[in-house]
Amino acid sequence: MPEVRLENVTKKYGKIIAVKNVNLHVHDKEYFSLIGPSGCGKTTLLRLIAGLVQPDEGKIFIENKLVTHIPPEDRGIGFVFQTYALFPHMNAWDNVTYGPRVKAWEEEKRERIGREMLEMVKLYERADAIPKELSGGMMQRVALARALAADAKLLLLDEPLGALDAKIRFRLRYELRKLVKDLGLTAVHVTHDQGEAMAISDRIAVMKKGKILQVGTPQKLYMKPQHVFVVNFIGESNFLEGYIVEINGKGCAIELRGGVIVNVVNQTRNKGERVVLAVRPETLSIEKGHKKGLNCITGHIERFRFEGTDVRYEVRLKNDDVVVVVRPALMGEWFNEGEKVTACFPTDKSYLFTYPSLGLRSELALE
Amino acid sequence: MDGLITVKGRNLGRFLEVLSSKRSIRSLIYACTVIFFFALILLPPILGILLKWNLIGQIFENSNLMSRAMSAIYASFAIALFVSIIDVVAGLPMAWFIWKGKSKWLSVLDTLADIPFIVPTVALGYSIWLFWSNETQGISSLFGASLVSPGWLLIILVHFVFSYPAVVRVMVGALFDYKRTYEEASRTLGAAPVTADRTVTFPILKTSFIAAFTLAFARSISETGATVIVAGTFENGPVLINNLKTTQQLGYEGALVFVSFILIAVSCMIFATIMILGPKLKMPVRKVWPVAERKLSSHGLTNLRNISTLLVFFVLVLIPSLFVALPAIYAVLNGTLNEALSSTGIWQGYWQSLSLSYGVAFVATLLNTVAGLPMAILIARKRLGVLPSTILDVLVNIPMIVPSIALGVSLSIFWNNFPFIPEIGLLLFAHLSITYPYFVRSMTAAIERVDMDLEEASKTLGAKPFAVFRTIILPLTKYSLFAGAIMMFTRSVSETGATLAVVTELKTAPVLLVEWVKQIVPASPLEIGLGCGFLIILSFVILLISRGMVRGRY
Numbered sequence: 001m002p003e004v005r006l007e008n009v010t011k012k013y014g015k016i017i018a019v020k021n022v023n024l025h026v027h028d029k030e031y032f033s034l035i036g037p038s039g040c041g042k043t044t045l046l047r048l049i050a051g052l053v054q055p056d057e058g059k060i061f062i063e064n065k066l067v068t069h070i071p072p073e074d075r076g077i078g079f080v081f082q083t084y085a086l087f088p089h090m091n092a093w094d095n096v097t098y099g100p101r102v103k104a105w106e107e108e109k110r111e112r113i114g115r116e117m118l119e120m121v122k123l124y125e126r127a128d129a130i131p132k133e134l135s136g137g138m139m140q141r142v143a144l145a146r147a148l149a150a151d152a153k154l155l156l157l158d159e160p161l162g163a164l165d166a167k168i169r170f171r172l173r174y175e176l177r178k179l180v181k182d183l184g185l186t187a188v189h190v191t192h193d194q195g196e197a198m199a200i201s202d203r204i205a206v207m208k209k210g211k212i213l214q215v216g217t218p219q220k221l222y223m224k225p226q227h228v229f230v231v232n233f234i235g236e237s238n239f240l241e242g243y244i245v246e247i248n249g250k251g252c253a254i255e256l257r258g259g260v261i262v263n264v265v266n267q268t269r270n271k272g273e274r275v276v277l278a279v280r281p282e283t284l285s286i287e288k289g290h291k292k293g294l295n296c297i298t299g300h301i302e303r304f305r306f307e308g309t310d311v312r313y314e315v316r317l318k319n320d321d322v323v324v325v326v327r328p329a330l331m332g333e334w335f336n337e338g339e340k341v342t343a344c345f346p347t348d349k350s351y352l353f354t355y356p357s358l359g360l361r362s363e364l365a366l367e
Numbered sequence: 368m369d370g371l372i373t374v375k376g377r378n379l380g381r382f383l384e385v386l387s388s389k390r391s392i393r394s395l396i397y398a399c400t401v402i403f404f405f406a407l408i409l410l411p412p413i414l415g416i417l418l419k420w421n422l423i424g425q426i427f428e429n430s431n432l433m434s435r436a437m438s439a440i441y442a443s444f445a446i447a448l449f450v451s452i453i454d455v456v457a458g459l460p461m462a463w464f465i466w467k468g469k470s471k472w473l474s475v476l477d478t479l480a481d482i483p484f485i486v487p488t489v490a491l492g493y494s495i496w497l498f499w500s501n502e503t504q505g506i507s508s509l510f511g512a513s514l515v516s517p518g519w520l521l522i523i524l525v526h527f528v529f530s531y532p533a534v535v536r537v538m539v540g541a542l543f544d545y546k547r548t549y550e551e552a553s554r555t556l557g558a559a560p561v562t563a564d565r566t567v568t569f570p571i572l573k574t575s576f577i578a579a580f581t582l583a584f585a586r587s588i589s590e591t592g593a594t595v596i597v598a599g600t601f602e603n604g605p606v607l608i609n610n611l612k613t614t615q616q617l618g619y620e621g622a623l624v625f626v627s628f629i630l631i632a633v634s635c636m637i638f639a640t641i642m643i644l645g646p647k648l649k650m651p652v653r654k655v656w657p658v659a660e661r662k663l664s665s666h667g668l669t670n671l672r673n674i675s676t677l678l679v680f681f682v683l684v685l686i687p688s689l690f691v692a693l694p695a696i697y698a699v700l701n702g703t704l705n706e707a708l709s710s711t712g713i714w715q716g717y718w719q720s721l722s723l724s725y726g727v728a729f730v731a732t733l734l735n736t737v738a739g740l741p742m743a744i745l746i747a748r749k750r751l752g753v754l755p756s757t758i759l760d761v762l763v764n765i766p767m768i769v770p771s772i773a774l775g776v777s778l779s780i781f782w783n784n785f786p787f788i789p790e791i792g793l794l795l796f797a798h799l800s801i802t803y804p805y806f807v808r809s810m811t812a813a814i815e816r817v818d819m820d821l822e823e824a825s826k827t828l829g830a831k832p833f834a835v836f837r838t839i840i841l842p843l844t845k846y847s848l849f850a851g852a853i854m855m856f857t858r859s860v861s862e863t864g865a866t867l868a869v870v871t872e873l874k875t876a877p878v879l880l881v882e883w884v885k886q887i888v889p890a891s892p893l894e895i896g897l898g899c900g901f902l903i904i905l906s907f908v909i910l911l912i913s914r915g916m917v918r919g920r921y
Contacts, residue, residue, distance in 0.1 A: 052551050072554040079555035085548040089570045090652070099556035102566070104657040150556050 002063050002076070002154040002186040003028045004049055009058030011044055018044040020210035022058070026188055031180055033189045033197040035233070036207035037366040042190045043158055045207070049188060050156050051075050062154060073102075078152030082159040084143040086131040092118065092142050093127040099150025117145040120179075137168045144176075148183070155180060157189040161196060173200045194234055198222075206230050228276055228353045232364050237278045237351075238323045239360060244273045251347065258319030262295055262345050266352045274355040281326040283349045286315065286341045288333075295345040301335045315343050380837070387833030397750065400741040401759075407796060408803045409762055412769060415777030416628050418784070423628070425621025432618060436607065436626050443604035443630065443770070444637075446519065447587035450526040454534045454583040455576065457527075457683075460676040462538035477539070478914065480680070483688045484532035485906045487861040488525075489877040490899035492593025493884055494691035495525050497896075500597075504892075505690060517599030525593045528684050530583035537582060541575030559657070560664040566652040577645040581638065581768075588634055589771045592863025592877045596884050604630045605772040605864050612776075612868065624780075627773035638768045642761070691903065694896025703893045707901075713890055717879060717898055724876040725905075727791075728859035731798040732852050735806050740848075743810035744840070760811070767804035774800060775868025782869075790873050797865040802855035809854065813847030814840060853913040857906065876902060 004026040011019040019041045026032045034042040047053045048060060051072035060068050067075055086095050097114040105113075118124040121141035131139055140160065147155060160176070161169045177200045180187045191197050197204050198218040205215045206229070213227045218234075225231040228239070242262070246253040251265035254277055262277065269275060290298040299317040311334055313325045323343060335341055356363040386392045426433050461480065465473050483491060498505040499515040507514040515521050549571060553563035569576070591605040598606045608626055611619040662668070698704055707714045746763070749756040766774060775797050782793050817840055825835045841848075863877040870878065880898055883890035890898070 050555055052554070071560075072551070073557045073559055075555075077555055079552065081548050081552060083546075083548060085546070085552035087549060087552070087567055087571075094653070098553070098558075098566075101653065102553070102556060102558040102562050102655050102657060104655060146556065156555075 003030075004154065004186070004188065005061040005064075006045075006048070007059045007061075009045075009048060009055045009060060011041075011048060011053060011055050017210050019048065019055075022210075022212055024205065024212060024215070026186060029181075029184055029186055031177055031187045031189065031200060031202045033191060033201040033204045034207060035191055035194055035197045035204055037233070038192060039367065040207040041210040042192075042207050046156050046158055046188060046190045050077055050079050052079075076152060076154065078147030078150065078155045080140075080143050080147050080155070080157045080160045082162050084131075084139045084163075086139055086142055086146070088131055091128050091130050092123060092134070095131070095142055096127075096146045096149050098146060103150060113149050113151075117149045118142075120148075121145045136164050137172070140164060140172065144179075148185075153185055155185050155187040157187060159191055160189070162191070162193075169196070176200060198234070204234075206233055225278075225351060228278065228356060228360070228363055231278045231280075231351055235280060236324070236326075237280050238284070239364070240277045240279070240321055240323070241355065241360065242275055242277060244269045244271050244275060247271050252352075254352075256319060257321055260297055260317070260319045260321075262297075263347055264345075264350055264352065265348050266350075269352055269354075276353045276355055276360055278351040278353065279323070279345060280349070281312070281324040283346045284323060284325045285344045286313065286325050286327075286335065287344070288335070288339070288341060290340055291342040293342075293344065295347060296342045297345070298340070298342050301337050301339045301341055304335065304337050313341075315341060317343060380834075384831040384833045387836075388831045393832060396741055397745055400738060400745065403738045404742060404759075404763075404803075408766060408800050411781040411796065412766060412774040412777045412800055413631070415779070415781030416624055416631065416773075419620065419624045419780050422621040423625050425618040426625045429618050429622075432622050435602065436622055436629075439602040439604050439607035440626060440629050440633070442519065442602065443588055444633065446523055446526060446603060447584045450523055450530060450587045451580050451583035453527060454530050455580050457676070457679050458531055458534035458538060458579065459576075460672055461535050461680060462542055464673050464676055465535070465539050466542040478910070479685060480535050481532050481910060482907075483528050483684060484536070485857045485910045486688060487592070487857075487863075487877055487902050487906065488529050488590055489592035489596065489861075489863055489880045489884075490691060490902045491529055491688055492525050492596040493880065493895060493899050494689065495528060495593075495687045496521065496597050496884075497694070498687040498690040499524065504693065517597050518601045521597040521599075522594055522601065522603065524683070524687070525597050526587040526590060528688055529590065529593065530586040531684050533582045533586060534579040537575060537579040538572075541572050545572060558655075559661040560669075561660040562655060562657070562664075565650075565660070566655065570650045570652055573648065573650060574645065577641060577648070581641055584637070585634070585768045588630070589767075589769070589864065591770075591772045591865075591867060592861070592881060595863070595867075595881055604770055608772045608776060609864075609867055623776050627770075627776045630770045630773045631777070634768050634770065635765065638764070689903070691896050691899045694893050695900030695903075698893040698897035698900070701893065703891075703897055707894075707897055713883070713888060713894065716874070716888075717876075720874045720876045720879040721901070723873060724860050727794055727798055727875065728856045731795060731802055731859050732855045735799060735803050735855055736848070736852050739803060739806045739810060739851075743807050743814055744836075746807070747811045747814035763804050763807050763811075765804075766800045767808075770864065771801055771862065772864030772868050775865030778865065779869040790870055793869040794866065794873055794875070797869045798859045798862060801862055801865055802858050805854045805858055806851040809847055809851040810844065813844040813851075817843050850913065853909065857909060860902075860906070 004024070006022055006024040009019060009022045010017065022045065034045055036042050044053065048055055049062075051067065051070060055068065059066060062075055087098065090098070093114060096117050097110050100110040100113055115124060118127055121144060123138060123141055123145070126134065126138065131142070134142065144160070161172055164172065173196055189197070189200065201218060203215060203217055204221055206213045206221065208229055214221060214225065214230050216224070221230060221234045225234060231237045240256050242254040242256040244252050245255045245261070247267065247269070251263060251267055252269060254262050254264065254275060256262060256277070264277070297317045297319070299315045301313050302316045302322065303314040305312045306329065309329055310326050311329050313335060314322055315325055316322050325343060426436060465477050496517065499507065499521060500513045500517055501507060502511070502513055515524065545568065549567050550563050553567040554560070558566065588604070591609065594603065595606055595609050602610065604626055608623060611622055706712060707717070710718055742759070742763070745751060746756050746760045751759070778797050778800065779793060782788055782796060821839050821843070822835055825839045830838065861877065863881065866875050866878055867881070874882070880895070882888045883895050883898060
């Protein structure tokens, strides 16, 4: 039962704290992703699980067994590196059967596994090719076959699709998930691509500066983000600063810049509190002309972009705040730059956060 | 005034840039470079021997001399082969230790490992002789008799010591360039550390190991100064040539030509073989002994390996290398230092030879830097096309793999056809030949590491060829340039073999010290110790300066 548990794990590199007091539980047969911006500690966390680096503090369990001081070769893992790390002096076959060989399995079993694995990734006919002769996608598949051939039940993937072309990356994410599910493996997948993580994972952990901010299913992270950074990293959002001016039975009223009032159903804040209102571009609506109504604010289209499936507007509101609105390209009419419009905020599907003590900009920063 | 100079400097730069955009000027520079290489570096050491080819018959009439020559040649190659093997075997764990270790003391160890490389081999040879052989000092004094007498065993010890740093340096460099992900991949697939090293890291670094072996071999075949000091009555190639030249017995010239020719020819053949067969060498990666290799990877055995590595380094390499410091300190205490500084007695000659050594080294370094830089660009950027550049790349190595005393013999035969060239000219030519490959090789490698994209980016922004060189290649390779220049300089100061072969009147510091040690010029042990001490201290200063300079950010 390969489940992974981390208890209060900390890893420092000199003065830099790469992973800070992390607790994490990856369930058996779960496809789990670690996402976050560059340098957030997600790769270090994966390497801690693999045993490629040792924690300074804390405990790591695999299958309920304490493995903190067990070397990587004895952890029963498969690791796929971002650069694949296929041994350049061995052909695909020798790469894939390397694990069975160093574990001294019987020849008959080695041959069978090697064949099965290469057939699984549809590269059996290229068994004699050395890595240099393979394309990026093929190398990726050999790396995957090699990681699985040594009977790994826990698959660790460090940006495994990062070096591939967009189209191939898109196809391989589904193949990867299907493979993990078909074989009944547990997978921990590191990526900085939120779309990839959303499409492939059962659950996701969002990391920033060595800490895990939130763990949950893709839907939960999108629908119920608990941190202003998570709203921004999973999906996209407008952020508007304001104060709570009224709390009533239906929710609360927020006064934005220039005295503009927006009502939301959220009731968790106190009157007078300084807050950040996060509204996703796809939940805002716009209408032609200047109209009045609850949560409707007049303004004009400052910029228009056609992005294929969507059109994107930047609307400058009358209070000088700018909000991004995204609409499906084939639904409704389009607006022109300079056109007068009214943007209407939803009363639900928006999120309220206490204004961060270090400022909004630094809280949202990706570096 | 300052403004004027800057304007002038800028004008000069502009002028050179305009010149460099003319194809004919560039061709002229490259042509001069290639002519310099063939006329001064490569051909004289080869042609000289061929000019005296008719003398070679003399040795076939003298069976006594012939058998001496044959056993000396055999001894040279046997010792070189043995030394390079033990160097790689002992140097590899040391490089590993420096690479894998985490202690801050490792950088100190790394610097210490360089010491035998920069100390002139004559001083090194004397120091090691004191340590192992001298009955009144060194560890032999504890036993009351010489522990290792001068002869083949002491030669092996000395050769091991001076080629050890080169081997460690090459392997440490290779290990730091090595992508550790390969090793990590192997570990995650279930390989114990020793298995991972043997099946993945070693095969990937194979070419560097071959390079280290080759370097140790070439140094051992070539070295003369220290070997002459510790050989006793034993003769290998360089010692025989030196003895023939000193005694000038009947028919010695024929023997000189014969031995030099065989040494040069066989060295070239061996290196050609290594170059051709090296890449085809397969390492046994398919067989695995999981239980045994797991045991070998255990903490206890790893610690044992590290301790014995350090023990070998300190007991066999470092302490014997610096043992001469002891008499040097006595000399300081008993007043020999005052004699030396007031330049009385034999010291007058010492200071003269020291300035000659450093003067020649300086001029040779300067000339080779100027002449070697365009050559490195020619080779690295394949400016003459792939095949000619590859051929040049191979030819550049020849002066390095040819035994230096044989090179000197050949060189002096060649230039004696031009009697108007003074002896100091011959000395300079010999040093130019010997040091040239060290610079061009390291510079070629450095330029190859500069991404072509950077050059192209610079060109698209409007830079002329000279501007590309001045603003892109030079800044990005300047540390290698310093390193290469310092390597040439130390090699030149250390050089004994070729110098012995070309000079009759002039004496460089190593030649003078050989005379002191051999008591051709009577000198006391304290004087010799102090003489070596000065050389070593100067080398230290150069090492520290070079460490400071070479510590680059990119």
